[in-house]
Amino acid sequence: MALPEFETIRLDEMDNRVFELVLARPPANALSKQMAFELRQAASWLAGTGAARAVVLRGEGKVFFGGGDLAELSSGGDMTPSNLNEMTIDFHGAIHRLATMDAPVVTGVTGTAGGAGVSTVAASDLVVAGESARFVMAYTAAGLTPDGTSTFFLSRVVGLRRATEMVLTNRMLSATEALGWGLINRVVPDDVVVAEARALAAKLAEGPTHAYGGAKRLLIAGASSALAEAMERESYAIAQQSVHPEAVEGMDAFLNKRKPSF
């Protein structure tokens, strides 16, 4: 299967069905209309083909993802509310597919995650950050409201008080603070962020991909559902999953005290 090619991002196939999605608009990897469109195409390809069993998401160079490209967004560019609507539809479509597809998304953060970069972090499945990583919402600093699905994910990840503080004051979090608040899962030296994210993705790529997808979708749906609705959804999901080859293998391995081969 030929990999799609892009101008502002790269989609690379690594070993064992791990894919790497790289933001490649140096120096800030800022989100342009083109990049939003390409991210949506890449995410649709990953979600649609099922080729990946895990995805590493990272930025090219020293900055992870500096947020929206204000040069393009501002009146100096060709941006209008219509165009910005189009752009966020693309970007949100990308985030939604990454968040709900089967393959887990492990995000590696070096340098700054700003604005849409924090939104992307909040929406990722797992996040590894370097010691010098920084997280700042930044939207209101430019007179804008948040996007990137952050008003769904961020408060559910760090709590509504801290999400509000990040949005109103643009407080910049260090990697250690972000870990303490539960925004990220692990802090490592800067020069091993990519290696750690790849190692984690490689491990997840050996896991039950279909069950991972079901779990991701249950967690997201459950985060805005009534209790009774969440529990009925769980019942249906586990009943269907229980006869999937992954579950047959997983339960057999558990009962025979061996490592499962998913």
Added chain:
Amino acid sequence: MALPEFETIRLDEMDNRVFELVLARPPANALSKQMAFELRQAASWLAGTGAARAVVLRGEGKVFFGGGDLAELSSGGDMTPSNLNEMTIDFHGAIHRLATMDAPVVTGVTGTAGGAGVSTVAASDLVVAGESARFVMAYTAAGLTPDGTSTFFLSRVVGLRRATEMVLTNRMLSATEALGWGLINRVVPDDVVVAEARALAAKLAEGPTHAYGGAKRLLIAGASSALAEAMERESYAIAQQSVHPEAVEGMDAFLNKRKPSF
């Protein structure tokens, strides 16, 4: 009122309308179809009779609740998607009644809480754990998706990032980590877990049982409601509760600087 009797669990009446619900399928207290059915019956009895003013939930022996009985769930057993649907309906019915009935549920965890055991912890009102307690979701390790209402409760208790990590990586939390993440309320030496859970339940059994139930249901409903809906529900509840004998006594005791007798 005769207590119902079961094969896989025990329901015991302690002093002062504290009841103890004990998972009794050693060594792992694993959830079988029979146990799910009996848990639902016990929870319905507790919720329906109103006999209890507080409930201690614990496991017999060293393990709290090891999760689903995979020997029965796997293809080696007689489990089919239909049967698993039946089983989760029973189990979820039990959890729902425990979470929403008037009497607070104090869960005491010694040893491992795995899979449905973590779900049960997340859905409990208060949790006391021993120093050597361990918490691991475990579902995806067996190729399964989460159940036990965990996709409603777990992310609302520890945040969506940490819930996702527990579900995808099956990271095992120590008691200290679980306390830091807010999954449990208190860590005590292993040999006093049951005594501490009973002491806490005894204290709650002296409290305003009807107000506790109202508060539990408001918190669960509010966790998936719009702001305006939650506040209207609160208005109605406190207005009705204000003329309940508990409130008449509680407010009088406060005004006269004496201990209330609920």
Added chain:
Amino acid sequence: MALPEFETIRLDEMDNRVFELVLARPPANALSKQMAFELRQAASWLAGTGAARAVVLRGEGKVFFGGGDLAELSSGGDMTPSNLNEMTIDFHGAIHRLATMDAPVVTGVTGTAGGAGVSTVAASDLVVAGESARFVMAYTAAGLTPDGTSTFFLSRVVGLRRATEMVLTNRMLSATEALGWGLINRVVPDDVVVAEARALAAKLAEGPTHAYGGAKRLLIAGASSALAEAMERESYAIAQQSVHPEAVEGMDAFLNKRKPSF
């Protein structure tokens, strides 16, 4: 524009469109029917006129907000379920407008926040507390169920486990504990709480007021919305905001590396 005058609260205009809303029913600033009505009027005035660019909310004297006035609420007073319904409709109307209006609300807590006082803290945008501040839900201690929008905000701020503990056990949090749980944003010496809250409000009053309001409403709506709904709401909001003078100025300032003047 003449400021409205009240009996149980004060609404003062400070410099630079910062307003101060002061609970003024010493010694406990307890919520009476009159005070709930006046809070609603004040909040409606602030939300309706748009006069404020930031609001400081604090209590007169040593106690921030001791909760409902039980002397009035109890049977010794003239309170009936009908009257309590009226009172909570007013109080909730006040909280809802403060939480969703454009101007950020910075709450300064000295002494005790009890019952409705904790609800108000949970619903505030940012909270500064003194070292000796204390937070206790207190509702069930008086045989009552929670109100003040706490069953929406509190669990989203501190997590459902800790919210449940606060409601069922009336555990009293110190300022340090409240900070660790994310209930408040900052702890300072008692004698500088008001100064710190005012300084923070003054800084926010220089910010993009319209974007702040959009962000506040997105965060609250997103906290109970499905992902797809939250992201469509974000798209629309940022597109409309992008041509607002705040965004034009904010983006231009960013691109020209100067401080914006909102």
